[in-house]
Amino acid sequence: MTTLQTPPTPAAADPRRPAAPAPTARRVRAAAGLAGRYLLLALVFALTVGPFLWQLSTSLKGNGERVFGYPPQLLPAHPTLHHYAEVLDTVPVLRYAGNSLVVALGSVLTNCLLGSMAGYALARMKFRGRGLAAGIFLATMIIPFESIMVSEFLVARSLHLTDTLLGVMLPGAASGLSVMLMRNAFRRLPAEVEEAAILDGAGEWTRFRRIALPSVRGTLAAVAIFSFVFSWDDFLWPLVSLSDQGKYTLTVGIQYLSGTFTNDQRVIAAGTMMAVVPLLALFFALQRFFFRGVGEGAVKG
Numbered sequence: 001m002t003t004l005q006t007p008p009t010p011a012a013a014d015p016r017r018p019a020a021p022a023p024t025a026r027r028v029r030a031a032a033g034l035a036g037r038y039l040l041l042a043l044v045f046a047l048t049v050g051p052f053l054w055q056l057s058t059s060l061k062g063n064g065e066r067v068f069g070y071p072p073q074l075l076p077a078h079p080t081l082h083h084y085a086e087v088l089d090t091v092p093v094l095r096y097a098g099n100s101l102v103v104a105l106g107s108v109l110t111n112c113l114l115g116s117m118a119g120y121a122l123a124r125m126k127f128r129g130r131g132l133a134a135g136i137f138l139a140t141m142i143i144p145f146e147s148i149m150v151s152e153f154l155v156a157r158s159l160h161l162t163d164t165l166l167g168v169m170l171p172g173a174a175s176g177l178s179v180m181l182m183r184n185a186f187r188r189l190p191a192e193v194e195e196a197a198i199l200d201g202a203g204e205w206t207r208f209r210r211i212a213l214p215s216v217r218g219t220l221a222a223v224a225i226f227s228f229v230f231s232w233d234d235f236l237w238p239l240v241s242l243s244d245q246g247k248y249t250l251t252v253g254i255q256y257l258s259g260t261f262t263n264d265q266r267v268i269a270a271g272t273m274m275a276v277v278p279l280l281a282l283f284f285a286l287q288r289f290f291f292r293g294v295g296e297g298a299v300k301g
Contacts, residue, residue, distance in 0.1 A: 052276070053074065054074070055269045055272050055273060056269075056273055057073075057074050057075065057076055058265060058266055058269035059083055059084070059266060059269035059270040059272070059273050060076045060079040060080060060081070060083075061073075061076040061077075061078075061079075061080075061266055062076065062077070062078040062079075062080050062082075063266070064078075065077055065078065067265045067266065068265075083264070083266045083267045083269070083270035084270045084273075084274065086264075086267050086270070087257065087267055087270050087271045087274060090257060090267070091253050091254070091256055091257065091271075092253070093250070093253070093254075093271070093274060095246065096248050096249060096250040096252070096253035096254070097250050097274075097278075099165060099247055099248065099249050099250070100231075100232055100249040100250040100251070101278075102165055102169075103165055103168050103169045103231055103232075103238075103249060104227075104228045104231040104232045105228075106165075106166075106169040106173075106231075107169055107172050107173065107227045107228065107230070107231035108224045108227045108228050108231075110169070110173035110174060111172075111173065111174060111175060111178040111223055111224070111226075111227040112178075112220055112223055112224055112227070114173065114174040114178075114179075115174055115175070115178030115179050115181070115182045115223055116182045116208075116213060116216075116220065116223075117208070118137070118174065118179045118182070118183075119178075119179050119180070119181070119182025119183035119184075119185070119186055120182070120183075120186050120208050120212055120213075122134050122137075122179070122183045123182075123183045123184070123186035123187045124186055124187075124189075124194065124207075124208075124212065125204070134180075134183065137176040137179045137180055137183075138176060138180060139176075140175075140176035141175075141176040141177055141180070145236065145237070146236075149236070149237065149240065152171050152237075153240060153241065156170070156171075156241060161241075162241050162242075162243075163241065163242055163243050163244050163247065164247070165247060167241050168234075168237065168238050168241055168242065168249065169231070171237060172227070172230060172231055172234070175226075175227070175230070177226060178223045178226070178227065181219055181222060181223055181226075182216065182219060182220075182223065185216040185218075185219035186212055186216060189212060189215055189216075193211060194207055194211060194212070197210075197211055221286050224286070225282060225283060225286055228279075228282055229279055229282075229283075232250070232251075232275075232278065232279060233251060233279075234249070234251065235251040235252060235255070238251065238252045239252050250274075250275050251275060254271040254272065254274075254275055257271045
């Protein structure tokens with residue numbers, strides 16, 4: 001005698017459990033979230049890149065085109081490079097750029113050398129007061145320059161370094177940011193490699209030069225970029241310490257375009273672009289080292 005098996009009845013739904021959202025509602029929410037993220041990215045892009053694009057557009061506009069008007073015109077109707085030539089005729093841009101390059105390269109060399117040495121000492125060497133020294137370097141990163149500018153000027157004057165490019169470079173020769181980036185990069189290195197070198201008889205300087213330093217090349221590139229950008233963009237300290245126009249840096253020299261020699265916003269924008277182009281070229285040339293270096297030497301407490 002055969003028995004008929006009845007199919008199992010589905011379990012009754014729990015009335016206290018909320019119903020699963022419909023697939024359409026999930027897709028709508030996902031699309032709304034994606035649109036919100038892209039809208040936020042577009043806003044950040046407009047705030048960060050928008051002023052640069054506007055200055056570039058202004059520098060390329062002809063004399064007959066409006067700079068300020070409504071609606072704003074981003075693309076020039078008749079692009080021209082005449083304003084860049086006018087900047088070269090108005091101020092000695094090449095001399096100012098050469099002065100800025102000397103100061104910036106000097107800052108890069110000193111920050112990479114002194115920052116790496118100080119960072120290695122704080123990360124790998126044991127001495128009394130190491131934690132206090134690291135805290136002091138970290139504290140210098142939040143001290144505004146304006147609060148110590150007078151003291152630095154008095155020190156530079158006592159050393160007869162005012163109105164010299166060396167005096168412009170020295171205050172940024174070794175920044176706290178460079179030291180802390182290198183310190184944290186060296187702390188990430190495995191101790192086993194250095195211990196093997198110690199067993200082979202390698203001294204402190206040999207381990208720093210042949211083992212530690214080649215392992216943090218990415219952080220060195222990041223330090224170099226930061227040092228170059230900060231030194232190239234510096235305006236206040238060169239303005240205070242320099243009085244000889246022949247020794248002006250590019251940022252100080254370009255500011256004379258505004259109101260002193262011309263009131264044309266197109267010429268001023270062209271001068272600004274000429275000061276920014278070297279920074280862009282440096283960043284795009286070293287960007288792969290820069291992002292790797294920031295990850296190597298991320299500042300931690």
